[in-house]
Amino acid sequence: MMDLKRDFANRDELIAYLRDEFAEAAAVDDHVSETRGGRAAAEAQLAKLGKGKDYEASRNYVHGPVSRLSAYIRHGVLSLAEVRDAAVAKERLSEDAEKFVNELAWRDYWQRVYAEIGDGIWDDREPYKTGWDRERYADQLPDDITAGDTGLPCIDAFVRALYETGYLHHHVRMWLAAYVVHWRRVKWQAGARWFLSHLIDGDPASNNLSWQWVASTFSAKPYVFNRENLEKYTEGEYCKECPLYGRCDFEGSYERQQRRLFPNADPSVFGGEDRRSFGRGRGRGRR
Amino acid sequence: MTLERTVVWVHRDDLSPLSPALVSHPDAPAIFVFDDELLREWKISFKRIVFIYECLLELPVTIRRGDSVSEVTDFAAKHGSNRIVTSSSPSPRHAQIVSQIAQRSEGRLSVDIIERTPFVHAPRKLDLRRFTYYWNAVKDNVLGS
CATH class of the missing domain: 1.25.40.80 (Serine Threonine Protein Phosphatase 5, Tetratricopeptide repeat)
Incomplete structure (x- = not known):
């Protein structure tokens, strides 16, 4: 050679x-x-x-x-x-x-x-705590996500940034991962492979185990967010002029997201914790 | 006494001019391989390749593309070397390549792995089931307090 x-x-x-x-x-x-x-x-x-x-x-x-x-x-x-x-x-x-x-x-x-x-980082470390068996999650990412064409301005902008810059802020990674796994019910492995392909800092350990943390296969509960959280930490960048404002997939309290996304989950998974526990002290070494 | 001739194999977990493998063998020829199988399997995007290449241009390395085991073995043969030095990596692929180099060369080539600077010297065997257990065990050492 x-x-x-x-x-x-x-x-x-x-x-x-x-x-x-x-x-x-x-x-x-x-x-x-x-x-x-x-x-x-x-x-x-x-x-x-x-x-x-x-x-x-x-x-x-x-x-x-x-x-x-x-x-x-x-x-x-x-x-x-x-x-x-x-x-x-x-x-x-x-x-x-x-x-x-x-x-x-x-x-x-x-x-x-x-x-x-x-290579065990590619296997679920623990069962999902979402009330859904892993068989209920799709193996592949839907085309509208990979094309950045979900119709959700924030999510589509995050996908474009992933492709164009190879960098996403850690909070954006969490939102995008949660959207893929919980809102679209796709196996975290599909999302992890996608991120590894594009992120300049893509590291199999940090990447996969963080996806598992979001998915709940390496944490006590699934990570979810809501519009209020995204709006606050993006300082309204996507929500301000969003045509879906007030009726997007992320509207409502954390309790509402949990009830809607995980109707079969054991209630004790979420028991007694307020929404602040999702956004604080849970970064994954991604900067 | 046999004179030991060394080459350095640089991998993508350690692309620093301060890599312990490079620093401890400043005169040894060094190689980096863009591994075709890894590029394919992980669908490594073009922007990632550019970033890695820019890192490599600051290192005294020969850059090749192909199969890591073949390229490193060939590079060692070209330089009449019987010893390869590389830095540590937690990646199972790294361990696989190291063992295949030794195997394919039927023992003519030895591979020495140099540990990279640890973030923290763990006071005892760490419980890695959750981050909190790890953090509580290392926090004082990490912060130097």
């Missing part, structure tokens, strides 16, 4: 070369991410890391101060330890970096689980 080329005058020349060398992939989707690979780009991004308390307060907003380091961490361009050290060094009290470091720890946790179970 020939060695592949290493010298390029600029990024355009590199991309043109790769479009020829990897023509099969480019034929499917030839978008290029704005996120540049390499240690220099990684260090520049790391230098922009903000204060821990700001991160903690606003990380769930899609335009919040997330680090955008996930692609570099996933490929080992930056180690978790050095990102942690950089975050702690910015603080007078190391505790102020705790939430951010906790999110880094999610990734370490997924990697440790992966080392232990290997």
